[in-house]
Amino acid sequence: xxxxxxxxxxxxxxxxxxxxxxxxxxxxxxxxxxxxxxxxxxxxxxxxxxxxxxxxxxxxxxxxxxxxxxxxxxxxxxxxxxxxxxxxxxxxxxxxxxxxxxxxxxxxxxxxxxxxxxxxxxxxxxxxxxxxxxxxxxxxxxxxxxxxxxxxxxxxxxxxxxxxxxxxxxxxxxxxxxxxxxxxxxxxxxxxxxxxxxxxxxxxxxxxxxxxxxxxxxxxxxxxxxxxxxxxxxxxxxxxxxxxxxxxxxxxxxxxxxxxxxxxxxxxxxxxxxxxxxxxxxxxxxxxxxxxxxxxxxxxxxxxxxxxxxxxxxxxxxxxxxxxxxxxxxxxxxxxxxxxxxxxxxxxxxxxxxxxxxxxxxxxxxxxxxx
Ligand code: MN
Numbered sequence: 001x002x003x004x005x006x007x008x009x010x011x012x013x014x015x016x017x018x019x020x021x022x023x024x025x026x027x028x029x030x031x032x033x034x035x036x037x038x039x040x041x042x043x044x045x046x047x048x049x050x051x052x053x054x055x056x057x058x059x060x061x062x063x064x065x066x067x068x069x070x071x072x073x074x075x076x077x078x079x080x081x082x083x084x085x086x087x088x089x090x091x092x093x094x095x096x097x098x099x100x101x102x103x104x105x106x107x108x109x110x111x112x113x114x115x116x117x118x119x120x121x122x123x124x125x126x127x128x129x130x131x132x133x134x135x136x137x138x139x140x141x142x143x144x145x146x147x148x149x150x151x152x153x154x155x156x157x158x159x160x161x162x163x164x165x166x167x168x169x170x171x172x173x174x175x176x177x178x179x180x181x182x183x184x185x186x187x188x189x190x191x192x193x194x195x196x197x198x199x200x201x202x203x204x205x206x207x208x209x210x211x212x213x214x215x216x217x218x219x220x221x222x223x224x225x226x227x228x229x230x231x232x233x234x235x236x237x238x239x240x241x242x243x244x245x246x247x248x249x250x251x252x253x254x255x256x257x258x259x260x261x262x263x264x265x266x267x268x269x270x271x272x273x274x275x276x277x278x279x280x281x282x283x284x285x286x287x288x289x290x291x292x293x294x295x296x297x298x299x300x301x302x303x304x305x306x307x308x309x310x311x312x313x314x315x316x317x318x319x320x321x322x323x324x325x326x327x328x329x330x331x332x333x334x335x336x337x338x339x340x341x342x343x344x345x346x347x348x349x350x351x352x353x354x355x356x357x358x359x360x361x362x363x364x365x366x367x368x369x370x371x
Contacts, residue, residue, distance in 0.1 A: 008056055012043070015062045022069045023079060031076045037101065038080040045091040053163035060156060061086060067152035071192065073361045075371035078145050081109045085149055088114045112146035113153075145371065147183065148361060154180045155192055158199040173203035188320040188359025197255035205258070212254045212261075215268050223251065223275060226334050230343060231277060237298045243291070244282035251275045276344040280353045288349050289314055292325045295347045303329035306342065314352075321355055324348040 016039055020027075027035070042061050049057035065082035068074045080102060087093040088110055095114075099107035158176055161169055177200035184193035202209045227249030238245055251274055261268065279299075283291045292314050299305075309328035317323045325347040331340040348356065361371070 012056060012058055012062070015059060015066075019062060019066050019069065019079070022066060023076065026069075026075045028076075034102070035076060035080060035083075038083045041093070041101065042083045042087060045087045045093050049090070051160070051163070053160060057086075060160075063156045064149070064152045067155055068149055071155075071358075072148055072152060072189065073358050074145065074148060077106060078109075078149060078371050081106055081113070081145065082149050082152060084110055085113045085153060089117060109143060109146050109149070112143065113150060116146070116150050144187065147187065148189075151180060151184055151187075151189065151192055151196075155196060158196060161199070161203060169203045173200045176200045177204065184359075186320055188322060188355065189357075189361070190322075190359070191357045194253045194255070198253050201255050201258055208258055209254060212257050212268075216251055216254070216257075216274070222335065224249070226331075226341075227275065227277065229334055230331050233302045234279070234299055237301070238279075238295070241294075241298075243295075245279055245295075247277065247279045249275050249277045276346055278346045278348070278353075281347075281349045283349055285351070288351070292347050292349070296325055296327055299327060299329060299345050299347070303331060303340075303343075305329045309344075314348075321359060323352040324356060 020032075020035075023035075039062075043058050046057040046061070051057055051060060061083050064085060065079045068078050068082045072078075084093075084098060084102075084106075088095050088098065095107055095111055098110055154176060157172065161172060164172070176196050181193050181196040181200060184190075184196055198209075231247050231249065235247060238247075257268075257274060260266070279295050281288075281291050281295065306328045309326070311324075311326035313323050314325050327345045327347070328342050329345060331343050333340055
């Protein structure tokens, strides 16, 4: 074995061990053996394959499995499917092999994954493709894991899109913007939706993307000190009432800023809502609603609210499961500004926050479903 092969083998094992660590609390005794079998099957099947970047192909399914565990929060069965998601499509292994080794339930998920990629990769025009895609999703709706793993697959492909040809980049990136990001949104996977949109823009509109990213990093310091100044009185009141909370100010996504610029004929400096402030409370279920409104009351004691922009998704969650209270308030003048700025404040609990970031997968967790 050459030095290089030796290094690659080590790298693959290192990535596999990181996957095991991520799963550690969710893994039972017998499951570990099953996972190892899936890993070895995938390693053998993809043995001589490489990605466009030149790295061993197996690193891709391992990375997808890690996204499934770490970023979507699914369990052992979905992890096995993620490791094997490309074998039926791209290697000698058949669906029957999977079924006899891992049972019919997992084989069904892998079959679904193979079918989605066949539909999407057809050389059809985009309208036909979107229509096919929607049909497939409807028939697969009985097991959302298929779609969740597919989204993890797409996310990793987008993160590594740099090594593809320009043609492929454009095709995959626009598919991501028009099909996959809305899908992630519908499933309530906010973090993944946002990253898919940002990455889509990065490859479809590279100049605009770079410009916004650059400007955001340029004004980071002043943005951060503005946020710090803004949240100080809120913190003081929350502490006085002995609330358990975290509060952060974070910039909105590049994609959403891009759309605001495109729509509104406004310049970058005029977009005051470049960020949102988020208060996340640690409270028991029965106090969620009253505590969220108590925080609303604290925030509006300090800052004047814009009543027309109050959004109450605590009493009535969005159809994708999103729960949160959004208020837009006027800050005090800061720095060289003569007037205040409108700031969006999002108020929610830890449970709501997890559902907002992980969507359906978080619902599984709260229902105790075996994933
Ligand atoms: Mn894949």
